[in-house]
Amino acid sequence: MSARDWIDKDFYHELGVSSDASDADIKKAYRKLARELHPDANPGNSQAEARFKAVSEAYGVLGDPEKRKQYDEARRLFGSGGFRPGGFGGFGTGGSTFDFGDIFGSGGQQAGASGGISDLLGNLFGRRGGTASATNRPRRGADVETEVRIDFVEAVKGATVPLRLSSPSTCGTCHGSGAKPGTTPRTCPTCSGAGLVSRSQGAFAFSEPCRDCRGTGRIVDDPCAECGGDGVSTRTRTLTVRIPAGVNDDQRIRLAEQGEPGQNGGHAGDLYVRVHVTPHAIFGRSGNDLTIKVPVTFPELALGTTLTVPTLDDKVSLRVAPGTSSGRVLRVRGKGISRRDGQTGDLLVTLQVAVPSNMDDKAKKALEDYLAATAGHDPRPDLTAMLQQRSE
Known part of the structure; x- marks a missing residue:
């Protein structure tokens, strides 16, 4: 996800919840929409598939407490008249609770490790140093959650069940580059591949995502036909999931790196399988x-x-x-x-x-x-x- 997406996209609107919704309400809204928009329930419906992808992307941010915090902070700083190059907006009047420690010193380094707000504020005020842009560093993919139902005996003794999953994955045609096979993306001439452009305002230097490459540092002239240049496409895959003996109803099982693919060589997210157990007639x-x-x-x-x-x-x-x-x-x-x-x-x-x-x-x-x-x-x-x- 490019840095500008954190400003331009309203993930709360995608899930149909308010910005102060609880984690439980966000999870409930996502699970409801995921069931309704799942490609298996809407075969051949490209509009439903696009909504399913958008909903999954929104939950990948709002479903993670740390990413949600960073997303909210980014919207306060850059959206709705917040902190922008050329003016302080509501920044100095208490309109934002952003901690300058996240920009200067170790606080900024910690934020950069998770790849959210630091991607927006990399090199802000010229104090971050270094030539590599935060937008080009490896970023971990979003986690994905799905559900499976097993009977009581399988929950007690354990079972191996096949799981058919439709979710965003690395494009099999371009292998994640976003470019048509036989071609390669070129370095963005506007930002020289940094993904950020700097502007001066008095004594301060401000950085913002490059508008031409949307913060990726690359431009795809001939996009891949399968993924449209995103490097990610929704595909159906079959996994074999081992359900451990003694699993509880509504328990989640984690499959490492089986979620959405990472960006810029980052690790894939995890897949969480929520288990529902059918009650037994006697036991x-x-x-x-x-x-x-x-x-x-x-x-x-x-x-x-x-x-x-x-x-x-x-x-x-x-x-x-x-x-x-x-x-x-x-x-x-x-x-x-x-x-x-x-x-x-x-x-x-x-x-x-x-x-x-x-x-x-x-x-x-x-x-x-x-x-x-x-x-x-x-x-x-x-x-x-x-x-x-x-x-x-």
């Missing part, structure tokens, strides 16, 4: 433990029994002691989720009394006899005592 999860609810009858709890309970691999037998209460949780060691760090959870079995909705006469008679036989037993002694105290 649940609590951390590394698997959970299951097993219906039992009252006689099984009162008299004791042995239950056969399923696991994700096979089945186990559990001994229920006589007099066990409904809601009791029994633990089966080592039958939970095994993670890569060596931790293994348990299977937690919750016993729940199942009350029959219909009974025949024989069953009703048996219950009535039981009720009569236990008439002297009070299952709620504490509640009964409390009620008696209040009545007195």
